[in-house]
Amino acid sequence: DADVTQTPRNRITKTGKRIMLECSQTKGHDRMYWYRQDPGLGLRLIYYSFDVKDINKGEISDGYSVSRQAQAKFSLSLESAIPNQTALYFCATRPSGDTEAFFGQGTRLTVV
Amino acid sequence: AQRVTQPEKLLSVFKGAPVELKCNYSYSGSPELFWYVQYSRQRLQLLLRHISRESIKGFTADLNKGETSFHLKKPFAQEEDSAMYYCALGGMNRDDKIIFGKGTRLHILP
Numbered sequence: 001d002a003d004v005t006q007t008p009r010n011r012i013t014k015t016g017k018r019i020m021l022e023c024s025q026t027k028g029h030d031r032m033y034w035y036r037q038d039p040g041l042g043l044r045l046i047y048y049s050f051d052v053k054d055i056n057k058g059e060i061s062d063g064y065s066v067s068r069q070a071q072a073k074f075s076l077s078l079e080s081a082i083p084n085q086t087a088l089y090f091c092a093t094r095p096s097g098d099t100e101a102f103f104g105q106g107t108r109l110t111v112v
Numbered sequence: 113a114q115r116v117t118q119p120e121k122l123l124s125v126f127k128g129a130p131v132e133l134k135c136n137y138s139y140s141g142s143p144e145l146f147w148y149v150q151y152s153r154q155r156l157q158l159l160l161r162h163i164s165r166e167s168i169k170g171f172t173a174d175l176n177k178g179e180t181s182f183h184l185k186k187p188f189a190q191e192e193d194s195a196m197y198y199c200a201l202g203g204m205n206r207d208d209k210i211i212f213g214k215g216t217r218l219h220i221l222p
Contacts, residue, residue: 042214101200105154
């Protein structure tokens with residue numbers, strides 16, 4: 001089955017470290033998104049990409065960067081992790097011409 | 113600006129009782145509204161979307177443009193309905209994002 005896969009599933013890192021979360025998809029969708037989920041705050045959009053050369057900031061992009069290495073891959077980096085970036089991170093894809101989003105399993109990141 | 117409001121953080125309902133999860137939205141164009149569900153330790157998955165007008169797992173939702181609402185309803189709650197529910201708003205314009213509400217945790221009491 002075509003899927004959206006996130007790696008790693010869980011990660012603990014120290015304050016100040018650089019960390020990369022990866023997302024790959026076999027759905028052939030051109031749009032990809034990174035969200036973070038926090039209790040009581042729901043899902044907030046970090047970055048999104050319509051294709052390899054089109055990357056856009058979401059509502060909470062500060063402290064994060066992204067790379068769209070190929071249509072199928074969209075990586076999220078924390079340049080210098082801080083404790084309030086502890087959250088559950090979700091990657092999602094969406095085909096052009098439709099509005100339904102498909103989510104990865106999530107990456108639980110803890111910054112200590 | 114796109115905005116989705118889910119006023120209830122937690123909703124506790126007895127098994128067999130009716131369920132209504134509220135969602136209001138703000139959008140200047142032609143919106144597409146969705147309900148996503150997240151069961152414990154699982155990824156978000158689409159429950160239903162307003163354009164399909166179908167019932168999934170007994171849930172229905174009607175888009176009310178006058179009240180800018182898209183409330184999720186089920187006449188008889190089941191224990192397996194316990195989950196986190198997110199209302200989401202998207203559009204067909206190229207630049208449109210998918211915006212989620214803060215979510216409502218539905219807890220079905222035995």
